[in-house]
Amino acid sequence: MSENSGTPLPAISGPAERALAAIGVTTLEQASEHSEKELLALHGFGPKGIKILRESFATHGLAFRED
Structure with missing residues (x-):
């Protein structure tokens, strides 16, 4: 079920x-x-999901797309 073509998502809530x-x-x-x-x-x-992703992005040199 998991893809090997990228970094797995961090642990976030089930709904997120x-x-x-x-x-x-x-x-x-x-x-x-x-x-x-x-x-x-x-x-x-x-917002908690955004915070978790932002922290994980920082570790991996990524960022959200700008609006």
């Missing part, structure tokens, strides 16, 4: 993980293709 999966996001690299605003608009994804 399902929200990302619903738009096809399963890796950090895929998450970085979206803006904070886009992700916050997803049902089940909130």
